[in-house]
Amino acid sequence: MDTKAIGGCAPEAAICARGISRDFEAGQTTIRVLHGIDTDIRSGEMTYVVGESGSGKTTLISIMCGILWPTEGEVKVFGTDIYKLSDTELVKFRLNNIGFIFQQYNLIPSIDVASNAAVPLIAQGVPREEARERAKVLLEKLNIGNQADKLPRQLSGGQQQRVAIARALVHEPRLVVCDEPTAALDASSGRRVMDLLREVAVAPDRACIIVTHDNRIFDLADRIIVLEDGRVTHDGKEMPDDH
């Protein structure tokens, strides 16, 4: 059934975005960077969003994960129309359902690796020690269990990104979003991080969206969405031939 055509959402869609547009004010003029995008993101898949710089990738995933309001359109995440929530409800929704991986990691420099990875649990109100224990289990899985008591700056870039991955997954969110997770890493550690991410992040009931430029890791995708000037120009298992 073609749910898009009738504007409906498949009940099993993790994200259902309909008619997403986004304008930015640039001085006197308004620039539209996304033009009525309709797309569904499915659980159990690793979805890549690729496209040239400035094509609107970051803007799109920011809207899909509830940190940037669309100018037009609506976004349902696991059935919740997130931009109809109040500010506080939306913050809570993100805390309980979404894991974030940033290009710059944004770890807190003065607390150790285990505490950094435990931040979402701590924000949820889980006691500190219990949160750290749960984070350590995940760090173990990511092969940095022995770094748990170190400060972030004592780790290599790849290791820090793995801490960021642990932080994104520690509270077992149903949606994980990553913007350029390998941009700050060299080729081999980027590849290793992505392999690990695929291993730990992809689960039947979890959706994973990754924005990337990095064509060396395209083969890890289950699905690739190509953006050009704020419009989806390709959506499929493989990259189109002209890229």
Next chain:
Amino acid sequence: MLWIAIRMLTGDAQKFYGLLFGIGFSTLLITQQMTIFVNLVERGASGVYNAPEAEVWVMDPVSRTTDVSYAMPGTALDRVRSVKGVEWAVPHLRAQANVRTKDGDLEGVGIVGVDDATLIGLPERMASGDKSVLFAPDTVVIDDVGTTRLFPDGESALGSRLELNDQRAVIRGIADAIPSFTSTVVLYTRYSSALNFVPGTRNRLSFVLVGVSEGETPESVAARIEAETGLKAETRKEFARAGINFIIENTGIPTNFGITVFLGFVVGIAIVGLTFSLFLRDNIKQFGALKAIGVTNAKIVQMVGVQAGMVGAIGYALGVIGTVAFIKAFGSNPFFKGFYIPWQIPLISLVAVVIILAITGLIAIRSVLNTEPASVFR
């Protein structure tokens, strides 16, 4: 979350210490300067404090303080004694005189003539010698801070002879007295010998000191004395207040100390404001990430509040401890004799610290609250 806020703060040692310094410095400056101010102006009342038995001071209506007084005729004493509620009334003389020191210098001194029989008018305690030495002829008792002035080389004051307005006087005791505002040397003597030391004018009764009968209040007795004698009568409290007000009104002290205290406040705002803003700006990416992950603005405000509270508490404690240490360290210096920190002053500096942190915190936190969570992906 709040322990994370504290770690963020203490983890940035440079800014943490900068903030502590700012708050500590402001507290120290404000507390210390206000303490000195209060203690200094209170010395305007030292004449009152040094005659603790007197519950009411009676004087000529034009007299203003213990040091600015106009003499009354000797008959005033009997008129005061006849007022109902006056338990006792004794004469009290305050005058200026000059002393020729051993090295030939001239030093202006205050002469206080106390009651011949009861010695009422003397400070409560003696630092050296007994009050009864005053019964010997030509005897004076010097105030303890005054000895450092007349005998700077540390030689003993006891037994020293002074040439006092051409009269001979011998120091036979040292009184434990509160120094006057000008730290003038004060010589206590009996009223009758004070009349000899101070060259004669007709009227030489500066004050009548009064004790009130049981069951009477100083206020009502003072009012009655005023009504019946036409003289001015003030309770101990009122007259002390008058001495303090005289200093406040007639010196530049309030302005000078006021300016310093204000500067302490401004410097605090400047240092703390800049450092706090820098600190939050340095951590803006982390705060943005927390906001994206799902920490509410209310929680962020709490986090910054805890950071400000911690800096405030420690900095304030350091500042107050610094002031106490300062007063203690200079306690032996005659200038600081009897200095104490009234409880209101730490409270005032606490309020100042809270205001500094509230102002700077509100300015600094705006940048954090205005950070869009979406900015973390940029």
